[in-house]
Amino acid sequence: MKKLILFFLFFLFTTNYVYPHVAHYNKINSLKYGLYLNNKLIGNHSFTFTKNNNFLVVNSSGNFKVSKLGVELMNFNTKGEEIYEKGKLIKFISNTQQNDKSKFVKVLLKNNKLLIDGSSYKGETEKNISIGSWWNHEIIKISKQISPISGRIIKQRVAFLGKEKISINNVDFNALHFHFTSDDDKPLAKKKLNMHVWYDEKTLLWIKSSYDKFGLWEYRLIEQN
Numbered sequence: 001m002k003k004l005i006l007f008f009l010f011f012l013f014t015t016n017y018v019y020p021h022v023a024h025y026n027k028i029n030s031l032k033y034g035l036y037l038n039n040k041l042i043g044n045h046s047f048t049f050t051k052n053n054n055f056l057v058v059n060s061s062g063n064f065k066v067s068k069l070g071v072e073l074m075n076f077n078t079k080g081e082e083i084y085e086k087g088k089l090i091k092f093i094s095n096t097q098q099n100d101k102s103k104f105v106k107v108l109l110k111n112n113k114l115l116i117d118g119s120s121y122k123g124e125t126e127k128n129i130s131i132g133s134w135w136n137h138e139i140i141k142i143s144k145q146i147s148p149i150s151g152r153i154i155k156q157r158v159a160f161l162g163k164e165k166i167s168i169n170n171v172d173f174n175a176l177h178f179h180f181t182s183d184d185d186k187p188l189a190k191k192k193l194n195m196h197v198w199y200d201e202k203t204l205l206w207i208k209s210s211y212d213k214f215g216l217w218e219y220r221l222i223e224q225n
Helices: 002-016 137-141
Strands: 030-037 040-052 055-068 071-085 088-098 101-110 113-118 122-126 144-146 153-168 171-182 194-200 206-212 216-224
Touching: 030 055, 113 144, 137 153, 153 194, 153 206, 153 216, 171 206
Parallel strands: none
Antiparallel strands: 030 040, 030 216, 040 055, 055 071, 071 088, 088 101, 101 113, 113 122, 144 153, 153 171, 171 194, 194 206, 206 216
């Protein structure tokens, strides 16, 4: 019975609460998230939303550093731009520096296909899949996502775990909790995608995500305008 209720709620969410991108973000100009490792702030990720008639342009930038005993273990910087027309992705570009490794993605909609030129994948895929950007709640509906760092195509499973009350920086939210995993037969601990994501029930804004890999990593919404 519990599984049936959760499935029903998930069905309602995916069919009745999904708005076109431009309309959904008409009142949002920017979002900023803090990135925490074991509850310590190590970086941030910001998004700005620019609307122009049927177009929505989303610019993003993120960075974090991980050090131990004064030794820098990881230095990560990324910038990206997503362009949507009438709610459909038509272009995406990103450049990322991870320590001494450079990664990139270029995605372009052409002839009803998404053409991908990335550091991990080059080819084409169907147009109705999404960039792996957690701000975009439509990611819960799709069976594949494109890595915003390298262009790799990731098959995914999405489980709706129910409604929860969570608090971030002393702000209370009624949240919808989803679990994203790679669509493969590997044990949970070995899946490339194993992410918990929370969206605000009323606004559908991404408010938190977490994953466990050499510690607990969490993105938390800290500012919106």
